[in-house]
Amino acid sequence: MEAKLIDAIIPAAASGIFDLLALEPPGWGGNLLRGLLSSVQIALGAYGVGLLIGIGGAYGKLYGGPVVRDLLGLYTTVVRAVPELVLILMLYFAGTDLVNRVLIAFGHQPVDINGLVAGIGVLGIVQGAYSTEVLRGAILSIPQGQIEAARAYGMPPGLLLRRITLPAMLPFAIPGLANLWLIATKDTALLAIVGFNELTQTTRLAAGATKAYFTFFLAAGALYLALTLFSNVIIARVERWARRGTPQLSETR
Amino acid sequence: MASDVTAGTMRKSTAGRLQPHRIVLLVIALAIVLASIFYLRWDWLPAYLPLALQGIWRTIWLLVVTSVLGILLAIPLGLAQAAGPWFLSVPARTFCTIIRGTPLLLQLWLLYYGLGSLFPQLPWIRESFLWPYLRQAWPYGVLALTLSFAGYEGEVMRGAFAGVPRGQLEAARAFGMRRWTAFRRIWLPQALQRALPTLAGESVLQLKATPLVATITMVDIYAVASRVRQDTFVTYEPLLLLAVVYMAITGIIVLAFRRLEVRIPTRIG
Numbered sequence: 272m273e274a275k276l277i278d279a280i281i282p283a284a285a286s287g288i289f290d291l292l293a294l295e296p297p298g299w300g301g302n303l304l305r306g307l308l309s310s311v312q313i314a315l316g317a318y319g320v321g322l323l324i325g326i327g328g329a330y331g332k333l334y335g336g337p338v339v340r341d342l343l344g345l346y347t348t349v350v351r352a353v354p355e356l357v358l359i360l361m362l363y364f365a366g367t368d369l370v371n372r373v374l375i376a377f378g379h380q381p382v383d384i385n386g387l388v389a390g391i392g393v394l395g396i397v398q399g400a401y402s403t404e405v406l407r408g409a410i411l412s413i414p415q416g417q418i419e420a421a422r423a424y425g426m427p428p429g430l431l432l433r434r435i436t437l438p439a440m441l442p443f444a445i446p447g448l449a450n451l452w453l454i455a456t457k458d459t460a461l462l463a464i465v466g467f468n469e470l471t472q473t474t475r476l477a478a479g480a481t482k483a484y485f486t487f488f489l490a491a492g493a494l495y496l497a498l499t500l501f502s503n504v505i506i507a508r509v510e511r512w513a514r515r516g517t518p519q520l521s522e523t524r
Numbered sequence: 525m526a527s528d529v530t531a532g533t534m535r536k537s538t539a540g541r542l543q544p545h546r547i548v549l550l551v552i553a554l555a556i557v558l559a560s561i562f563y564l565r566w567d568w569l570p571a572y573l574p575l576a577l578q579g580i581w582r583t584i585w586l587l588v589v590t591s592v593l594g595i596l597l598a599i600p601l602g603l604a605q606a607a608g609p610w611f612l613s614v615p616a617r618t619f620c621t622i623i624r625g626t627p628l629l630l631q632l633w634l635l636y637y638g639l640g641s642l643f644p645q646l647p648w649i650r651e652s653f654l655w656p657y658l659r660q661a662w663p664y665g666v667l668a669l670t671l672s673f674a675g676y677e678g679e680v681m682r683g684a685f686a687g688v689p690r691g692q693l694e695a696a697r698a699f700g701m702r703r704w705t706a707f708r709r710i711w712l713p714q715a716l717q718r719a720l721p722t723l724a725g726e727s728v729l730q731l732k733a734t735p736l737v738a739t740i741t742m743v744d745i746y747a748v749a750s751r752v753r754q755d756t757f758v759t760y761e762p763l764l765l766l767a768v769v770y771m772a773i774t775g776i777i778v779l780a781f782r783r784l785e786v787r788i789p790t791r792i793g
Contacts, residue, residue: 337543338545338549342549351728352770352775353774354734354770355732356732356746357766358767360763365760457626457627458627460627460628460630463629464739471627474633475633475637478637484637484638484641485634485638485642488633489634492622492631495626495627495630496626499624499625
């Protein structure tokens, strides 16, 4: 019974788990790590794109005209109401289609869009909607006097954003932004659906080729978990850095 | 008095909603909708309508079943983390960390492909009465989504249980309530009340997680749209319809929770 169970968990028991996960080519460990690397790349890129969209979106929602505000409201509502999977398919197909149509219209050859760029773009648009809301809330919780004081000093808007708004909102935004980063790392798994070679897709290929499903999915899970826990350590440091000089939140509440 | 105030704000908000630029935007939106109705291809729709309705039903069924089961699992998880001894709280916290730290797609594939490849090799499972169900995909989908919801909601329930003021529980004990009665009458209702606002958001997230089960051959509304795309090579129209369906369900969830929150008094001591 016991032996049967172990056999079932590791069909390639003769070669063993460590051979399967070895870094050298007969093992799949190197492929998994490469998959993790491209997952992290996409997550970083998408997070960056999302932050840029978020800063612009939050500014537009707070200071923009009525039309800009309504359009941004539509963007955040739609993106947050539709599953990421559907958005990824839509943006992936529509995005590559659109780029190729523009290229053809200008008399160029259609190109295959790089999977990395497409993934970063698609996830970045999704992340942008969430970070717009996070940053909007954070900017709203800056004491109004700080911004008024900066205006009274005659600071131009760009300088005000860089020197006052962004640093002052950071402590309020970090919990939400940290959450968004963790969501970004996990959302990269969805790109497996469009066949992009990140960690989950690599894992599925490896598991399908060796039939050692448990081994590979558990290994990939451990990698994702390690990424999350490592991120948590970094986030705690960043949070302490962003909070420097501000009173403890527990005291102010 | 209170109704006067709400009526006043209602009138103001409807007046605020119909500003001139919004009317222009509405007209543009209507034009886009009409254009997409008349210029895009919808001829596949009648043939796939029964399947699509069945898919919508299955998505909603999956959402409701996994959310209810997930909450039932989240209550002990939250309680164990908030007040349990270490041999209960450590496993509960580990479970929540693992669920929240790995992608749901990976969990789903681990359960479906992993357990699915393990079970056929065990004779006592093949002979059990559960085998006809375990050969299908939906138990794995339900299990994965339930565990995921329980992991996220367990963390919320931990905060909710810990947030109930101690005085409430001490008062219950002072009245001579037994621990179970105090839990059932005082602790749990107040914790659920605290968790209610986040529950709406979690339900929407759960809805957005349901299409993942299409990757393990369950036919929900997302899988129907994918099949239309494969059969007819119509790419955008099914995806557009899909987005509209999900937005409608999200709207219903948000409205339902808003009504629920209005019905339940929000004064917490």
